[in-house]
Amino acid sequence: METAGTRSIAVQKGDVIIKEGERPENVYLIEKGWACRYKLLENGDNHIMAFLIPGDLCDVHITILEEMDHSIRALTPVTMHKFPAVEIRNIMENHHRLARALFWSTLVDEAVLRVWLVNMGTRPAEARLAHIFCEMLIRTRMAGSAEDDGIEFPLTQAELSESMGLTQVHINRVLQKLRHEGLVKLEKKRLTILDWDRLKQFSQFDPTYLHCQNVPE
16 A cells, blocks of 8 residues: 555645545545545535544545545545555455455445444434444544543534534533533543443444454443
C-alpha cells in the first residue's frame, strides 16, 4: 500500500472531500481528523450514515462501482493519504492478502451500517446515542487513539442530530439524561465514559459487529 500511495493532503473542517455523483480518481485513507459519509436530501438537510476516523478508507468501493452514491465531508481538519484508484485495482487483482484486507474493511463498514439501521428503527433516543458513544470508543481504541476512560470527541450536537434523525434540542435532552444517569460526560470536545459496563447494558452494545477481538474493552 505504501508504494501505491502518492502523498498526504489536508482539508479543512466542513470541506466536501467527495461529492455524490463524482467519479473519483483516488482512494483516501484518513490519517488525522474525523469525517463522515452523508446524503444530501431534497430539502437541503444532510443525513450522516457513518463517521470516519484515522485508519478508515473513505471510498475503496469506487475502484469497482466508479461513481459515488453518497458524499464525504470533513468534520474536523483532516489529513488523508491519497492512493490512485488504478493502483488499488492492481492491488486487488494481484495481491490477494491485501485484497482480503480491503474486502474485510468493506464488510465491517456494511456491518456498522446494519447496526445503525437497527438503532434507528428499534431503539429509543437515549440508547441510540449511548450506542454511538460505545462504538466510537471501541473504534478509536482500534485506531490507537483512545485513553482508558474516554476519547477526543469532536462531533457537534448538530452532527449527532444528523446521524440520528433527531433535533438538536432532543440531542441536548438525551445528553443531559445520560449525564444524570452517571454514564458519560461530554465536555470541551472530550467524551468520558463514567461507567462502561452500565453504558453497554443501557445501549445493548455488542462489539461483535466491529470484529475487534484483540481490542480490550
